[in-house]
Amino acid sequence: MEAHLQHLLNAVVLGGTYALLGIGLTLIFGIMRVVNFTHGELYTFGAYMAYMLAGMMGLNFFMSLAMAALLGMALGALIEFTLLRPLKGADIDTTMLVMIGAGIAMQAGEQLVWGGVAKSVPSPFPTEPVVLGSVSVGMNRLFVLGVALLLLGGFYLLINRTKLGVAMRATFQDPDTAALMGVNRGLMYTLTFALGSGLAATAGALLGPIFVVTPTMGDLVALKAFAIVILGGLGNIPGATIGGFVLALAEEFGAGYLSSGYRDAMGFILIIAVLIVRPQGLFAMKERIG
Amino acid sequence: MSLAFDESAAPILEVREVAVHFSGLIAIASMSFAVPEGEIVSLIGPNGAGKTTAFNVITGFLKPTGGKVLFRGTDLTRLSSNRIAGLGVVRTFQRTSIFAGCTVFDNVLTGMHRQGRAETWGALLRLASVRAETERMRAAVAEILAFVGLSHRADELAGNLAYGEQRLLGIAIALAADPKLLLLDEPAAGLNPSETEAFMGVVQRIRDRGVTILLVEHDMRMVMTISDRVVVLNHGRIIAEGPPEVIRANPDVIQAYLGQGVKHAKG
Amino acid sequence: MTTRLLPWLFVLVMAVGPLWLGDQYILYVLTSTGIFIIGAMSLNLLLGYTGQLSLGHIAFFGIGAYTSALLSLGFDLDLGGVEPFVLGPQPVWVAFLGGILVAALFGFLIGKLAFRVRGAYFVIVTISFAQVMRMVALNWVDLTEGPMALNNIPPLSVWLPWDGVLPLYRKEYNYLLVLAVAVVCFLVIQRLVQSRVGRALVALRENESLARSVGIDVTRYLVVATVIAAGMAGAAGGLYTHYIRIVDPDVFMFIYTVTMVIMVVTGGKGTLAGPIVGGLAFGILPEVLREVARPEVQWIIYGVAMIVVVFFLPQGIVPAVKNWFAGRRKRVAGTALGLRKETSA
Amino acid sequence: MLKVEGITVCYGQIPALRNVSLTVEEGELVTLIGANGAGKTTTLRAISGLLPLASGRITFEGREIGNAAPRTVLALGVAHCPEGRRVFPHLTVRENLEMGAYLRRDHQAVAQDMERLFDRFPRLKERLNQPAGTMSGGEQQMLAIARALMSRPKIVLFDEPSLGLAPNLVERTFEIVSDIRREGTTVLMVEQNAYAALDMCDRAYLLESGQVMEQGTGQAMLANDHIQRAYLGG
């Protein structure tokens, strides 16, 4: 019983971070249809920024977090402006290739700047875990979960309930027509990419103090983020959220009760299984034909 | 013009009590009608009446909630859309549908798929029969392009055609598939009256080649001129059925569909 | 006529040139690049012609590599039955063919699955498939030795009437072998895509519902394409495993798929020569860069080079060159026409 | 009010419009007719800023708008109801309409306008939360028309507004066009339903192969032999 509870708690906490990664990517991959291979690098970037600001410059942790998020957005905006904007109208594979190139260059850049040795971000939270009966969880993890839930809710409202969110979605469904409605296409592209990037960087900055920061930390994370987005259905924020938690549960219980060697495979097995049953993802609709 | 509906002609297509529901929304309540072989039958009705949905059911793109579709006695609702096309039931799409990244010529050539026999092994071994077949098909493509009047655009990328030309190409592709029963979904949309007139000739010639036609169209001049029979759908139910002149005068149809001042509408 | 002879001329140059140079290192680079070019060609069949991006393509390569390695080494498998299943070492060519077959079999399964999922979903299914394969290779230690790797894999061999069976340790032979396999794969793909089957694949890429509406059995052709592509990738994997002579779960690394994608897209997807041109460019580039800069900077240059290619040649290298030639021909024709007009006027 | 002066527009190297000029005066209804591929759509797209001009000028109320961003053109009061419906497929009907009023800040008036449009197209009200892409062709066309009117434009460019509409709705659509004219909105309309269009318009232009071949009042055009033969099927 105790073990079940602990695994469940672990999964919930982990799921929050997965969901955060998922919604960042669902903006870019799900809504913009850019196969964003820099997502993992932006995550890494956020973690290094948190390290630089909080660890090296000794800034307040929460300040650093906010700044890392902003810097992530800025970097995202820069990538969109310099790399994606000139390719307007190119197909998904072409933009993907550019993003792969950017991802490779960014990872090498990170190693060049920071070296390969892991860095760790100081955390303002006590190392003593919060004990709830027979289970326990780190304070910093609860904080991450809290922030993640806030961001998830906020972005849900932004995308689904605001004029800006509607315009964002409209732009990527039909850029020309959106322009006819008075939408500033360029701004939407940049903004969406920047927001997605900001979320990735935030995730990195939040997780930096929990994990360690290395140039390759984004690789596996990026793959999982893609999986989460698909699990939830493209461009679907509640879907990505649930996808994140489902993946975490599968991993946690798979590793806990089946085999830890297959832990990282659990998510992928789950995805294959889900897509066999529901080819359009868990929470998306089928398209109309004719 | 051919005679009015002939009761004795055997139906090539029979739609029996087909119903389609989309999570709560009833697109087709219950629909039954038959299309006799060799005729032009029009399916008309207000927007959202369920015409395209009916096409989707007949051609296997949508599984109905209930009912059957019989093509020469075979139930189509169990078959995949490509199998249905394989039987000779070919449709066009209301939303323009072409192979945008290929040339106009290749679009039609691809449409001829059903008439080829070459399979993987034949292709890999480059059998003589395969090469001969390709030659034959290329000649046929040129003929079809001439038929719909797109010969001069053969080498253009299909995506670069104007809207009306893309619609014609859509029909050319369907023709290439050598239909027995051709389902046209608003083929004249985007054509002006003269073009429509010319197109009516095209449809009639297709019929004269022995192809049965089921037509969905809002251009009443075209419908009333070329149809042997008209089926009227409203709110997912058939409200009238009969030869054009009868339908034209049916008050229910006028009320639900034709409107009062028919003068503005084409024809 | 010249365009028909061009590929054969290219093959001739590739067959003779490097051997004549005799530089072992160049041979090594070309051989290992060639193996990946075969992988890229097979990926192109899916990505370029059916429009299905398989980002787990390396799985087929890895399956081919593992199967071929295991068959040539022999293995025993305890499946919980009474008797463990024991298979002695098989002749290398049997193993190699086995690798192709097993990879093709997995291709069949994935192709069937792709019937249900398309586009982005297909991408993720393939990524997931490759990841799962990697985990299996990693964790099924009894069979694959897991991370401890299968090593001492025998090289491929040829039978020569005057020498008997000759194991291919020498680079020259391996190089020629890879070249030969590449030529075969090229011919298969060429014939396929220029046929009715190829048009069906393109139709699937361009507009699936329209394709079905004219009677194209989309699933079937997708399966055919995936099986052939997977078999070729499996062959590349077999070549790899008998050439490098060790195989470990890292053979499923994502970066290898990425390498193939780079080769295909920079060269020009959906063109026959694309993967070859892109493959040579981006297979050799890292070796050139070795001399130029420190390791991290090499990667940065590599990444930037990809971006530059896309920016200047968004369709890829091969279509760009073709357009350039076509444009030149048109200009020449245009002036000729202009002249005639003048004289007639 | 709207002045197009000698514009040339190219797709790649190939010109689709050559030296096209036309004017629309305030309160007028002007139609553009022509065969498939004549360049009607291209003309409208150039006016609303979706296509760059190779040469020529476009002015709206005296301001140069050739090559301006679509957003700028719209902000000046030019709405464009594009060809082939082009609704946002994954947005609901309501969201599509909201997009039509994207630049407006007067929320209450927007809500009122939406209600007025629902009176004209009751089907849209029934389907407020349906994703537009799952609607029938005609329903989408209604939505596209309503959406264009949501911006309260000074001039609307309609590209084949009756496309795919049932006869009774075609009628209704032309009534709406007349209505909005009465309310002071200017209209430039491309229409294949040439009889009706020429009948109701003030003036018309005939495009052939990217050039203006004829122009005149609607009635004059209706009476024109060439037009009768080539476009009215008479």
Next chain:
Amino acid sequence: QETIKIGVTQPLTGAVAASGNYVANGARVAEEVVNANGGVLGKKIQLIIEDNKSNPKEAVASAEKLIVRDKVPVLMGAWSSTFTLAVMPKLVEYGVPMVVETSSSTKITTSGNPWVFRIAPTSAMEAKSFAEKLDHFQPAIQKADFLAVNNDFGRGSADEFRKMLQAKGVKIGVTETMAPEATDLSAQLSSIKQSGGDTLFVTTGVEQITLILKQAAELRLPHRVITNGGSSSPDQLIAQAGAAADGGYFTLFFAPWFPEKAVHPTVAKTFVDGWNKKGYDFAGLTEGYRGYDGIMTIVEAIKKAGKAEPQAIRDALWTVKLDGVNGDIAFKKDGPEGKESGQNEANVYVVQVKDGKVTMP
């Protein structure tokens, strides 16, 4: 003036770049020390360091390049066992010896490759040395659990330690594995907590050890943690895991805090001084020594051979007797007869972190 070239292949980029760079740095220190002392055979040595990009295919490419292009007579590398195994057929093909500085897989020396000389200990040897120190642990180890990275290094080490502990009468609990790039290990640790052991043996790189220590604290894991494999750097752990590192034991092959306790204190001191002079990270010493000892071994062999030729160097490697940072370096025969590889008996040190300080119990 001509130089004697020595080829080094290490993972300088990619997943395991941190360690690879440390080893490469150690090699660079050795290069300076040797050249400052007049080089070897009257010539300076020159390292050519190639990146194997943390992947076996690139490991082969780098070896090809070093041997064929740069014509180096001897190699050092290639960090992980898979990279080393991948390179090994090349050694036979070209007849060039290689000194292996890190890899732990037994296969390397048992598969009959007479061009391989390993100074790093195998997991079995590490377990054997550890067995001698077993009595130092108070309270005694009763039941051990294992958490190992899922590669040859982790799995091999867990296997050998399990065997060794079992032989010593220690009960064995669960063995959990983790992907090398995994960051969240709560599932594994929760299962380990369930097992009820008192000691957890951890084998992986320093990043994951940090994560494990932190996450073990969060989950209130009661185990004493012992890491093995020598790839940890307690300083880095103290810096990054903070209090969570306290009480942990770490087996190392070089303990830079106590150069005086090394078998050859002066050698250790020379190395540490050279390292500091170059301004390298203190944390890297525990790994960097491998590169240093590796190059020193090669240089010694060249000296004994009297010429920088592959065959001669190989023969000379068998006769090397060297005072290394780790201890005495000499090769014993291992593997099938006639095709033996060289294997060195390495020393093992165990340190403990107490109150944020490294101590040697």
